[in-house]
Ligand SMILES: CC(C)[C@H](C(=O)O)[C@@H](O)C(=O)O
């Protein structure tokens with residue numbers, strides 16, 4: 093461990109983002125780290141006030157932090173895509189978060205919507221590519237608003253971009269007991285991109301003889317997430333398929349209130365960013381109804397990423413214990429109360 | 441009803457395709473129609489024998505039929521994409537099957553993998569666009585096999601293509617008791633295509649004041665299919681999102697063995713094509729293990745499309761009755777036996 097304080101940029105964002113981040117920070121403080129948070133006011137409110145989403149100067153400032161904790165961005169008052177593209181996705185792209193790491197794990201005691209599925213059947217990690225594919229934002233529109241309008245979107249995939257995330261996924265797979273890696277794509281329709289992904293997996297697989305590799309089309313994978321989640325250990329997939337399948341993963345693992353994620357720059361050339369998978373949920377914002385657990389688990393991922401493994405484990409354990417307790421009555425706890433309960437376990 | 445015989449082209453295809461189509465035809469015969477089937481040998485076997493997927497002459501011949509019944513195409517011995525693109529997708533594109541109609545309905549008596557979900561909660565119809573989007577097949581590759589490879593895929597969306605399928609979906613929604621239409625897309629990331637889809641839905645909605653419209657991102661929709669399937673009545677979506685979400689729909693509605701589909705050319709400028717949603721399942725082919733129900737339900741859709749509504753209803757009822765019976769013991773019936781049982785109900 094370094095002796096200087098760890099510098100954390102905090103972007104609470106919109107809606108329930110601010111509520112859940114407050115609880116995440118409470119836990120972070122209680123677990124005892126030399127982490128020094130600085131808040132950044134970015135999101136819908138700032139956009140309305142100043143027209144800014146992510147000023148270049150702020151972006152450069154953020155680059156100097158050791159990590160970023162983000163709540164959620166997005167509000168119905170802002171046209172779709174603005175905050176997403178110019179703030180959230182811009183951070184992922186500028187900071188080269190090519191690994192979007194999303195565990196899909198059913199904690200004992202959590203109810204899954206799937207019947208007869210023991211918790212050990214849902215324990216995978218999705219390694220979603222974070223900087224390419226259809227998220228590149230290329231495409232365009234011609235003759236907008238006429239009968240002859242054409243709108244295009246382009247998926248950009250590079251050997252560089254695919255190989256590095258595939259390697260990361262193999263490393264993850266090697267470190268897990270089941271050592272299985274499944275590529276999820278749609279190689280039979282997206283033949284150019286699919287061929288690049290499949291060839292890359294096949295080639296890298298030769299360096300990991302201990303990892304069993306598998307392939308699944310995205311449509312079949314969506315089905316298997318529901319009918320046979322135990323098929324999956326590490327899933328590697330592109331940006332859009334990863335987006336879809338991790339929300340589905342959150343659903344089967346007890347809901348979006350528990351799903352954590354890390355936007356990782358593995359080489360550390362820029363800060364990694366941790367955020368719950370859920371959005372800003374404007375419909376329940378400000379009512380203390382949001383579950384901060386996803387953010388608290390994202391804080392655990394952040395601690396782990398910073399090398400604070402003991403603290404990370406303590407937060408995860410506190411969450412697991414809190415969840416088990418829910419079996420005996422959970423309804424009605426507010427965002428604060430859940431945060432307080434987990435904080436107490438972490439400190440105690 | 442026309443008095444001439446109805447001409448049906450039958451493409452059993454690969455793997456379990458041939459097995460399930462045989463049962464579908466048995467039911468079709470038993471229900472009493474003047475349908476005259478002609479078999480076409482297309483798929484992996486033909487490809488290996490002659491190198492052909494869909495010769496132009498065969499395509500032109502198929503154009504002359506009143507409808508097409510397809511089993512499944514695809515085999516691991518053929519590189520991914522060849523049979524899919526050059527046979528299945530070519531038929532959808534050449535015959536302008538712009539509506540890919542996929543009911544997601546939980547029959548009473550069918551077990552869903554979702555806990556505590558009454559069958560009336562899963563009763564929707566997905567109207568998937570069938571001729572555009574990422575399925576256009578445009579894109580390419582540069583510097584293949586090198587470190588500098590770039591592979592692209594393009595999603596093409598036209599006002600013409602989007603509006604016609606959206607109109608179809610509104611018509612469907614209007615005819616259903618709940619009269620609700622949900623656009624599923626990813627407007628916050630696929631901003632060009634999403635904008636075209638959203639504007640089109642908004643504009644057409646003005647002509648259908650009795651239909652309630654809603655919007656859901658594909659990632660959230662995947663979650664809601666599992667946690668709140670009752671949210672959906674008619675879903676309209678693009679080709680790729682429709683592909684994913686209908687497999688997920690099949691999963692929640694009791695499995696791919698029951699999921700039917702129609703590739704519809706609503707104007708009748710070319711024959712419509714009916715097929716189970718499932719694939720050729722080479723792993724269980726030739727063993728009598730495939731459930732022919734999805735094909736038999738596709739036959740019901742075919743009958744309905746041809747205006748033979750009474751017969752269509754009879755087939756659907758026979759399937760519903762057969763499924764109810766499964767409650768009292770289903771395991772072990774072969775493909776043939778299920779076909780025979782449904783045939784007996786249709787005739788009896
Ligand atoms: C908000 C949106 C742009 C984002 C995405 O699509 O990546 C979100 O859905 C996620 O999964 O983090």
Ligand SMILES: CC(C)[C@H](C(=O)O)[C@@H](O)C(=O)O
Pocket residue numbers: 280281311514524525528529683717
């Ligand atoms: C076989 C494949 C090309 C096809 C598709 O992607 O449309 C299938 O998955 C389907 O849903 O009919």
